Amino acid sequence: MIFSTTDRLVLRQPSAEDIEPLLELNTDPEVMRYIGNGSVGPADRESTAGIVERYRRSWAENDFGMLSVLTREDGRYAGWVTLAVPTFLPQILPAVEIGWRFHRAQWGRGFATEAATPLLAHAFDTVGLDRVVSIRHLDNERSGRVMEKLGLRHTEETTVPSHGGKVAVYAITREEYAARS
Numbered sequence: 657m658i659f660s661t662t663d664r665l666v667l668r669q670p671s672a673e674d675i676e677p678l679l680e681l682n683t684d685p686e687v688m689r690y691i692g693n694g695s696v697g698p699a700d701r702e703s704t705a706g707i708v709e710r711y712r713r714s715w716a717e718n719d720f721g722m723l724s725v726l727t728r729e730d731g732r733y734a735g736w737v738t739l740a741v742p743t744f745l746p747q748i749l750p751a752v753e754i755g756w757r758f759h760r761a762q763w764g765r766g767f768a769t770e771a772a773t774p775l776l777a778h779a780f781d782t783v784g785l786d787r788v789v790s791i792r793h794l795d796n797e798r799s800g801r802v803m804e805k806l807g808l809r810h811t812e813e814t815t816v817p818s819h820g821g822k823v824a825v826y827a828i829t830r831e832e833y834a835a836r837s
Contacts (some may be wrong), residue, residue: 659723660774667723667771669715670708674724677733679704681759690793691757692737692744692798694818711738719783720752725771727762734762737771741778744792744816748825751789752779756802768802780833785794788833790826807836 658669670678681687683699707743714721727734735758742753754776756768777786779785790808792799800810808826815822 659778661728662770662774664728665734665767665771666726666728666731667774668726670711670722670736672705672708673735674708675701675704677759678707678736681735681757684760686759686760690796690799692816693821694815705758714740720775720779723771723775725758725767725773734758734767735771735774737768739775739783739788742789744818745791745823745825746817747814748789748791751787751792752783752785753789754779754806755790756799762823763798768799769805772802772806776833780830785830787827787829792826793825794822794824800826807832 657667679699679701682704686812697716699755711722722736722738722740724736725734726732735756737754737756739752739754742751754772756772758767778790779788788808790799790803790806792803794813803826806828808828809832810824810826811827813822814825
């Protein structure tokens, strides 16, 4: 199901055809460098299929979740954007996080900002959230620039309890989003 299209991208709910490209994305050490403790993600087809199914259920239950991002020019899987509850960082809960992950070949093309923009609108205009956060590893300056382009502002630095990594938290409120729109 298509969620949105932009000039260069198609955003749709995840499907079984995303399992292989998602597995490739999650096992690329450079892509995963700033995720969690820096290790690669689920490295098998079965656990990756579980991720796809979990996010399909999230859409049905919460009206938000992960969206697969495809390039309009050739229909290739470029990566994903998501709205998700950041349970890994309990000290900022309750919260909903906007995040993204793209194949290295797609980095530097503005796809993260382009794909996250309609999802951020959905968070406020459809889901009715009062605040959206985004979390990045302190060294991941690229993601920090995307957060700022989306209008999020740095609010704090904290530590992820499960692995002790330092992260920066950014946020935007409904009022701040409305003032930008």
